[in-house]
Amino acid sequence: MSSHYTELAETAGVFIHEIKNHLSTLGLNLQLLAEDFENPQSARERRALDRIVRLQNECSSLVEVSNDFLRFTHVKDLALRPYDLRKVLEEMVDFFEPTARAANVHVNVFLPADMPPVHLDPDLMKQALLNLLLNAQQAMLKGGELSLIAGVEAGFLVLHVIDTGPGISPEMIENLFKPFFSTKPGGSGLGLPTARKVLEAHGGSLQVQSQIGRGTCFTLRLPIRPPVIPQAGPAEVEPVIHEVPLP
Structure with a gap:
């Protein structure tokens, strides 16, 4: 098959x-x-x-x-190498900022003081992140808050992409990652499926949680490749100024 x-x-x-x-x-x-x-x-x-x-x-x-x-x-054509995800995030947020500002969307970024490197294809990961950022921005038609919160959990580097949009119904979530499914006029319906495919090709995952009227959270997980230095406790994250409570 x-x-x-x-x-x-x-x-x-x-x-x-x-x-x-x-x-x-x-x-x-x-x-x-x-x-x-x-x-x-x-x-x-x-x-x-x-x-x-x-x-x-x-x-x-x-x-x-x-x-x-x-x-x-072409997602399968990976060029993996040890890379700092912080650099990818900073570049994409800098690139995305003018679009967000024009849409009255404020971007908050909260990263650990010391993010471990992961094996990834920087170009493909940038594309996946841009797809998620644009998806969040387009969901907030009247503007809002977009927060990127990273941390380390059980051998994975985890990134939450949280928006304060209208939320997504359970019925819609079932179709969200199906190729060519889109609720936006003129949308290709390939942005989110491509993002998930990129994460899975890296041995990671992309999941979504949402509450109608409160917002949506996409969670990216990337495996931390050895050598991994054991940490005494959770990575220190800058204080969260704004967070959307999700189940």
Whole structure:
């Protein structure tokens, strides 16, 4: 079954690459056509330009869906090495901050004073984290708080991604990690499945808890590879200013 899935994914990947090539050609021609109508002189020319812009947007959406699918199928191609997850988190939060600010979302980050290194693929982990951050931001339509809280539990490095959005119903949670399932208009439905696939490829896991009206918590677990220095107690974490209580 696994080999059949791999073969199917590789075939689909080749097909998607071909589609992207055609979309790139189409997008280039639409750009040239838009330049011809850069200064519309009549109502007809303005309507033509509007149609061209809509087609450009559709092409961009299709390219993004294609990229999401390719990322989903290529998760198995890991390049593992000892890495500091703190660095990944800091880079992604810095990259994500302008998007969060524009959406009136305040980001809180609470990390242990000494985070142990883990074996991971930095690029794939960044993609998984970005998917989770964007998912949380998009859930908070009126803004809110997004907290990233890390710690060490039973040989795992654990990261909680907590938002103050409207929460997710139990029925919705059942479908949350199914490929192509999305409640967002224009969403590919591959962001969360890709994130879980990345974590599982690292020997970890991605789980979710949610309460309607209170928020949602995604929990990432990554195994700490040996050598592991035993700790006398729980890792020291900076005081939590804001936390969403979840069951």
